[in-house]
Amino acid sequence: MSQLVRARLGGCTFEHGLYRVHTHASAEAACAVHGGGFSRVRGKVRLFGFDWLGRQFASDNKRGAGDDPEVMMLEPGTGEALEIPVPVSAFHDDEVVEYSDEALASNFYAEWMAVHESALRLDQCAGYRVPLFLGGDDLVANLELSDLSVY
Template sequence: MLLDRFRNDFDLTDGQVSDAAEFVGLTPLQEVRARFGGCTFRDGLYRIHGESSAAVAKAWVDDAFPEFKGRFEIFGFDWLGRQFAADRARGEASDPEVMLIEPGAGEALEIPVPFSKFHDEELVDYSDEALAVNFYAQWRSQSPGSLGFDQCAGYQVPLFLGGKDQVENLELSDIEVYWGIMGQLRAQAREVGLGNPIAGIDLS
């Protein structure tokens, strides 16, 4: 699974791709993680998890979206800190369909594409829909430089609390801190109901 179209369209800006022959026989997700784990593309537009970072991201997603706990296998993330996951509840067992988990919107959105076609088709042919490429270009014009593997452009006021989906509402964030805050805010928003005030959160 060489992902030729993806590799031609997405410049590698950090990390190392492995083309070792021993990856033959792995599932599509296992092969992508083995070949591209830890790699950053287009200065942080899209990144692929290695085993350790995928496990950490899974814990964030399980905490923030407990209704889906145990259902996802996280494999990648974008510049907004949104996590992409293989959804065990949809598609074939060896090639599940993809889910996009959005901390700033407080939503998990189904992408009706099997994992094996996600990088070469969805990210190449529908890059703006999948990765908000045009929004990324607007943000980069005001915040030049590559995103570190532990960084994202996070919403200062999340969309599920009335924040605006615009560059002025974004700030450079540590992705782990961002997910922790968004998870706590989402939990409180779900408890009190939409439209009701949130008294505060404990960030300790």
């Protein structure tokens, strides 16, 4: 399913950078970058998208139906890999549409966009100056424009 998503939507950006779908090349690059920080899931997931906070969304091949696995979110701001109990197809069709704040922190994004007027490029995210796992605050004031591969 993640390959189908990538084939049909790869490189697309939604809501001025709120959510982006990986191309094959950007997924491979992100996998190489995030592999070290999320070693417990290396080889078990396939990246398909990412959000404005640089959180990577992946299909978790160990969970869900064979051709429609469930979603995992890799969160660089906290260093956590979180299971989302929704198949990839429902993530795009329902979760992102109906629960955009829960899935993508869309209200927080609106706060960020009120201060930063331009859309995020495919290679950018809003990264925490001081990561949450190091005691940083979950506030717009603690966010800065970051290169996605560096963050």
